[in-house]
Amino acid sequence: MTDSQLRPTDEAGVVEIVNAARAHSTPLELVGGGSKRTLGRPVQAASTLSLAGLTGITRYKPAELFIAAKAGTPVAEVEAALAEKGQRLPFEPIDYRPLLGTEDTVPTMGGVVACNLSGPARINAGAARDLLIGIRAVNGRGEAIHSGGTVMKNVTGYDLCKIMAGAHGTLGVLTEVTFKVLPQPQSVATLLVFGLGAEEGRDLLSRGLGSPFEVMGAAHLPAAAAARSAVPAVAGAGRSVTALRLEGFAASIAYRREAMRDHLDTDADIEVLDTDTSAVLWREIRDVATLLAPDDRPVWRLSVAPTHGPGVAARITEALPAALLFDWGCGLIWLAPDVPAGSSGAATIRPAVQAVGGHATVIRAGETIRAAEPVFEPQPAPLAALATRIKEAFDPSGLLNPGRMVSGV
Amino acid sequence: MLAMPKPDHQVLSRRGEIVAGLRERVARPDQVIDHVDELRAYETDALTAYRQMPMAVVLPTTTEETSRVLRFCHDQGVKVVARGAGTSLAGGALPLEDAVVIGVSKMNRVLEIDLDNRAAIVQPGVTNIGITQAVEHEGFFYAPDPSSQIACTIAGNVGMNSGGAHCLKYGVTANNLLGIEMVLMNGEVIRLGGRHLDAGGYDILGLMTGSEGMLGVVTEVTVRILHSPEGAKPVLFGFDSNEDAGAAVDAIIGSGIIPVAIEFMDKPAIKVCEAFAHAGYPLDVEALLIVEVEGSKAEIDALLTRIEAIAHDQGAVYVRRAGSTADAAAIWKGRKSAFGAMGRISDYMCMDGTIPTGQLPHVLKRISEICDGYGLGVANIFHAGDGNLHPLILYDVNRPGQLETVEACGADVLKLCVEVGGCLTGEHGVGVEKRDLMPYQFSEIELDQQRRVKSAFDPQWLLNPHKVFPLEDAGAAIEPTRAAAAG
Ligand SMILES: Cc1cc2nc3c(=O)[nH]c(=O)nc-3n(C[C@H](O)[C@H](O)[C@H](O)COP(=O)(O)OP(=O)(O)OC[C@H]3O[C@@H](n4cnc5c(N)ncnc54)[C@H](O)[C@@H]3O)c2cc1C
Numbered sequence: 001m002t003d004s005q006l007r008p009t010d011e012a013g014v015v016e017i018v019n020a021a022r023a024h025s026t027p028l029e030l031v032g033g034g035s036k037r038t039l040g041r042p043v044q045a046a047s048t049l050s051l052a053g054l055t056g057i058t059r060y061k062p063a064e065l066f067i068a069a070k071a072g073t074p075v076a077e078v079e080a081a082l083a084e085k086g087q088r089l090p091f092e093p094i095d096y097r098p099l100l101g102t103e104d105t106v107p108t109m110g111g112v113v114a115c116n117l118s119g120p121a122r123i124n125a126g127a128a129r130d131l132l133i134g135i136r137a138v139n140g141r142g143e144a145i146h147s148g149g150t151v152m153k154n155v156t157g158y159d160l161c162k163i164m165a166g167a168h169g170t171l172g173v174l175t176e177v178t179f180k181v182l183p184q185p186q187s188v189a190t191l192l193v194f195g196l197g198a199e200e201g202r203d204l205l206s207r208g209l210g211s212p213f214e215v216m217g218a219a220h221l222p223a224a225a226a227a228r229s230a231v232p233a234v235a236g237a238g239r240s241v242t243a244l245r246l247e248g249f250a251a252s253i254a255y256r257r258e259a260m261r262d263h264l265d266t267d268a269d270i271e272v273l274d275t276d277t278s279a280v281l282w283r284e285i286r287d288v289a290t291l292l293a294p295d296d297r298p299v300w301r302l303s304v305a306p307t308h309g310p311g312v313a314a315r316i317t318e319a320l321p322a323a324l325l326f327d328w329g330c331g332l333i334w335l336a337p338d339v340p341a342g343s344s345g346a347a348t349i350r351p352a353v354q355a356v357g358g359h360a361t362v363i364r365a366g367e368t369i370r371a372a373e374p375v376f377e378p379q380p381a382p383l384a385a386l387a388t389r390i391k392e393a394f395d396p397s398g399l400l401n402p403g404r405m406v407s408g409v
Numbered sequence: 410m411l412a413m414p415k416p417d418h419q420v421l422s423r424r425g426e427i428v429a430g431l432r433e434r435v436a437r438p439d440q441v442i443d444h445v446d447e448l449r450a451y452e453t454d455a456l457t458a459y460r461q462m463p464m465a466v467v468l469p470t471t472t473e474e475t476s477r478v479l480r481f482c483h484d485q486g487v488k489v490v491a492r493g494a495g496t497s498l499a500g501g502a503l504p505l506e507d508a509v510v511i512g513v514s515k516m517n518r519v520l521e522i523d524l525d526n527r528a529a530i531v532q533p534g535v536t537n538i539g540i541t542q543a544v545e546h547e548g549f550f551y552a553p554d555p556s557s558q559i560a561c562t563i564a565g566n567v568g569m570n571s572g573g574a575h576c577l578k579y580g581v582t583a584n585n586l587l588g589i590e591m592v593l594m595n596g597e598v599i600r601l602g603g604r605h606l607d608a609g610g611y612d613i614l615g616l617m618t619g620s621e622g623m624l625g626v627v628t629e630v631t632v633r634i635l636h637s638p639e640g641a642k643p644v645l646f647g648f649d650s651n652e653d654a655g656a657a658v659d660a661i662i663g664s665g666i667i668p669v670a671i672e673f674m675d676k677p678a679i680k681v682c683e684a685f686a687h688a689g690y691p692l693d694v695e696a697l698l699i700v701e702v703e704g705s706k707a708e709i710d711a712l713l714t715r716i717e718a719i720a721h722d723q724g725a726v727y728v729r730r731a732g733s734t735a736d737a738a739a740i741w742k743g744r745k746s747a748f749g750a751m752g753r754i755s756d757y758m759c760m761d762g763t764i765p766t767g768q769l770p771h772v773l774k775r776i777s778e779i780c781d782g783y784g785l786g787v788a789n790i791f792h793a794g795d796g797n798l799h800p801l802i803l804y805d806v807n808r809p810g811q812l813e814t815v816e817a818c819g820a821d822v823l824k825l826c827v828e829v830g831g832c833l834t835g836e837h838g839v840g841v842e843k844r845d846l847m848p849y850q851f852s853e854i855e856l857d858q859q860r861r862v863k864s865a866f867d868p869q870w871l872l873n874p875h876k877v878f879p880l881e882d883a884g885a886a887i888e889p890t891r892a893a894a895a896g
Contacts, residue, residue, distance in 0.1 A: 061765070061767065062663060063659040063662055063663045063766065063767065064765050064766050064767055064796075065662065086665060116607065116612070118607075122606060122607075123606075126580065126584055127606070127607060129607075129612055129615055130580065130583070130584045139858060143854045143858070144854075145852075145854060145855045145858050146851075146855065147855075149830065149831070149832055150765060150830060151763040151764065151765060151795070151796050151797075151830075151831050151832060151835070152577075152763075152795040152796070153572055153576070153581065153763045153792070153795045153796070153797040153835035153836055154763055154832045154834075154835060155569060155570045155619045155834050155835065155836055155837070155838055155839075156832045156833045156834050156839060156843075156847070156850055156851075157839065157847065157850070157851060157855075157856075157859050157877065158616060158619070158620055158859045158862055158863075158877075159570070159583070159615060159616060159618065159619050159620075160616075160858070160859070160862070161615075162583070162612045162614075162615025162616050162618070163611055163612055163613070163615065163616040163862075165612055165615070166607070166608060166611065166612050167611055167612075171611075182667060183665035183666075183667065184665075186665070206525050209527060209636075210524060210525075210527060210549075210636050211636055212548075212636050212637060212638050212639045214638075249708075249711070249712075251707070251708070251711055252704060252708045252711070255705060255707060255708065259705070303605045303606055303607055303609075304604075304605050305523075305526045305528075305603065305604035305605050306525070306526050306604075307523075307525045307526055307604075328606060331526075331605055331606060332606070357603045357604070357605065358603065358605040358609075359605070359607075359608070359609025360609075361609070376609055376610055377609030377610065379609070379610055380600075382593070382597040382598070382599055383599050383600075383601075383610075383613075386593070386599065386613065386865065386866070387610050387611050387613070389865035389866075390611055390613070390616075390862065390865045392865070393858075393861035393862050393864065393865040394858070394861075405610065406610075
């Protein structure tokens with residue numbers, strides 16, 4: 001916990017604060033809107049640096065497909081500005097508030113980058129890191145730097161945007177971020193296939209993803225998850241639901257959903273959701289909370305090769321009952337294990353992921369667990385050492401979110 | 410002319426010993442090349458104005474050999490330059506006289522095609538087109554398609570974060586990589602990513618992409634492959650002015666359509682390409698656009714009809730929707746052979762800045778003024794959808810002083826790109842070619858931040874040094890001291 005909150009209103013203010021922190025060797029915990037403050041290891045810092053005062057869309061050029069906003073700008077403000085011009089953030093950033101119980105906070109654009117958010121569209125459109133084309137940040141030496149810009153193609157110098165995305169504020173204080181944006185689709189259709197086991201679901205999704213029809217979402221909801229949906233066709237199924245999303249111009253979607261149905265060539269029952277109902281379902285899948293578990297079990301996010309998804313889940317649930325759902329063609333597993341208080345389930349979950357390759361992150365757990373156990377995937381020694389050297393290249397005195405990702409770094 | 414660093418004579422004097430040491434670290438003696446006749450093939454890349462004969466070339470066949478060679482060079486204080494096919498237009502693979510080149514040409518196998526995970530795992534020397542060729546019988550392809558795709562390697566693509574005509578829709582190399590294996594200068598082997606998405610820690614894969622062979626030597630690459638669309642078709646538009654063509658690009662994108670490619674050619678480029686490729690380009694227009702869309706036949710027709718209406722509103726004076734596969738191929742052939750066609754009539758320097766697309770007409774006008782000012786001709790070809798310009802500045806390499814003139818002219822063009830809010834390079838990389846221009850885009854503080862990143866991977870600055878960062882005073886040991894002092 002921290003005892004003072006600093007709230008600059010511009011980048012110069014951030015520079016001043018980091019310099020003061022440097023002079024006094026007092027680390028800073030960085031907070032945007034605070035919606036994901038419990039994601040990652042607890043930070044031991046004397047002061048909190050709030051970026052909520054750095055707000056506003058700085059430039060938005062719809063025809064040039066980019067939007068730039070100060071780091072503290074609410075995501076909702078950016079999404080509203082984009083929607084007005086029929087555009088959107090293509091990577092469909094998850095809203096973590098329901099899962100983390102932070103409904104009263106305001107997620108910011110800086111947080112989207114710091115946590116490299118994405119959603120079901122990740123499989124096709126990429127994550128925040130893929131669409132992030134520019135940043136401004138203040139490093140741990142109190143220096144304002146930029147990388148990238150407002151153009152889509154830019155290979156001038158090292159791509160510091162990528163390394164900042166997903167660094168959870170440990171490399172720099174983001175002050176402004178610029179994203180490539182894309183048009184919203186005119187029409188969306190979701191094919192629901194009922195009653196498949198996880199492996200059959202994966203195979204079906206794989207067929208869909210390996211088709212020419214540009215799948216924009218590929219999820220498998222086991223019966224228990226499906227039952228919690230607000231979409232009647234999903235909740236009322238009484239069995240598992242495998243979902244494929246198609247997006248595009250209306251005529252195109254009318255064609256593709258039929259072509260996809262033929263391509264899937266399955267005996268299972270199929271139903272199609274329209275644009276509005278699809279929006280409800282994919283928002284649930286994106287934000288996970290309502291489908292996964294109504295309680296406050298630990299929540300894990302596992303990324304593995306899609307073919308391994310069902311096997312990893314089976315291996316874990318044999319030892320540890322868990323609520324779960326699959327996204328990204330079964331490459332992403334959201335998992336809420338039924339464990340005794342004080343445990344995360346790591347002893348079962350981590351080896352199952354490590355056996356096939358990938359990474360597992362504790363997204364929700366009590367502070368004691370997050371302080372005692374790795375939250376992010378532990379790395380082999382040479383990689384961990386390299387990551388530490390990268391940290392030192394940006395923040396030699398360890399002032400920014402110390403210990404957030406790795407204990408002692 | 411760009412200055413080259415002074416070689417380290419202490420290292421050069423140990424050449425015999427170093428070559429012998431390299432031979433001990435690979436399976437067969439012929440994997441180390443040290444004869445001058447054979448070394449000549451490695452003395453330059455596609456930036457042919459610059460040549461540096463390396464001490465030796467090593468062609469490892471495995472990751473282990475690569476690791477042993479790097480560790481040896483590290484311990485001996487010998488610089489290393491990694492090389493793919495040597496098609497870099499920025500001098501990224503240009504050797505140094507006191508360096509060992511590690512070439513990937515013997516690591517050229519496709520290791521695994523994993524259609525269920527939509528991934529291909531390949532060795533670094535596989536060509537870009539080689540990946541597509543390995544999966545196309547299953548209906549799949551690897552999306553980034555640089556014009557050099559027949560020759561360039563996936564390692565070079567990772568090194569430069571290469572793009573292509575179709576990255577408006579599919580993204581550049583960085584967006585299509587799932588994982589790499591690489592060896593650090595000290596011989597440590599690091600694996601990043603795999604068949605799953607995203608990193609468990611820092612996105613070092615993202616940082617590696619486009620790092621121009623300065624951070625690690627890539628020994629294996631896992632790429633994302635995609636199923637090909639049902640079909641694709643281009644339409645060709647002619648306009649009476651660059652302004653009209655620029656406005657059409659904005660209007661198409663503004664309408665919510667993202668074509669798979671929008672390519673632009675100005676009048677000088679049209680003339681040369683037509684003479685070479687006989688693509689049937691109209692010669693009485695000022696600018697051409699090739700716009701391509703994908704999908705089923707009906708989808709394509711619907712999209713092209715909308716795009717044609719928009720282009721018409723923006724003053725298109727010539728419209729030709731590809732009537733057949735042969736016609737589509739002809740339309741693309743003109744564009745794809747542009748560099749070769751231009752090379753037949755003149756030496757040229759290919760620039761690669763990116764600009765905000767809204768600045769297109771203004772920038773084209775300024776480029777022609779700048780080149781006029783130097784007495785040089787220019788032809789413009791570029792990826793219009795994403796503002797990535799390729800002005801080809803024409804000159805005569807045999808005329809004394811012309812190389813200096815064209816370099817000065819090119820520098821002014823790139824400064825213009827930065828001035829209007831763009832950047833020095835969209836896909837070719839900085840290499841040696843643009844390293845001295847970096848201060849136009851980055852402050853000294855920002856360059857030092859990047860130098861410290863380099864030091865985190867390679868503290869002694871042995872791996873492809875003297876690239877990307879301005880060579881302040883040739884030969885002086887700016888690198889480690891500067892980064893260390895700053896750290
Ligand atoms: C006619 C022509 C057309 C072109 N068209 C395009 C285009 O459309 N789009 C585009 O983006 N580029 C284009 N290029 C540029 C060039 O082809 C690309 O930069 C390409 O990716 C280079 O690949 P390469 O195998 O030739 O690599 P090289 O030129 O050998 O090396 C490129 C860089 O990668 C590094 N590197 C090589 N191997 C490794 C390794 N194993 N590990 C780490 N680093 C390594 C090198 O050190 C160097 O910095 C074109 C070039 C030519 C000549």
